[in-house]
Amino acid sequence: MKKQSSRKLGDLIQDYLADIGRNQGILGARVVRCWDETMEGSVLRATSSRFFKDGTLYVNLSSSVLRNLLSRRTKSIIYLLNKKLGGAVVQKIILR
Numbered sequence: 001m002k003k004q005s006s007r008k009l010g011d012l013i014q015d016y017l018a019d020i021g022r023n024q025g026i027l028g029a030r031v032v033r034c035w036d037e038t039m040e041g042s043v044l045r046a047t048s049s050r051f052f053k054d055g056t057l058y059v060n061l062s063s064s065v066l067r068n069l070l071s072r073r074t075k076s077i078i079y080l081l082n083k084k085l086g087g088a089v090v091q092k093i094i095l096r
Contacts, residue, residue, distance in 0.1 A: 047062075
């Protein structure tokens with residue numbers, strides 16, 4: 001019998017999900033969870049909804065002052081999220 005190369009179970013699951021087209025939904029859930037883990041309490045309290053689609057994280061905020069402050073830090077927030085996600089997943093953040 002010929003020995004096959006071994007792969008991590010997580011890698012196999014990711015490949016399977018990509019094959020069936022559901023990877024985007026799981027990735028979106030991971031991005032939203034990373035947003036919740038990365039942001040502080042005042043930002044989370046002002047966050048009314050968030051979702052991820054095609055490399056863009058959409059975040060609805062109830063505070064215009066906080067929206068203005070976060071818009072100045074989008075590059076650093078993208079860096080923190082991608083670092084936590086382990087790759088260049090988030091390309092853009094739109095604050096509403």
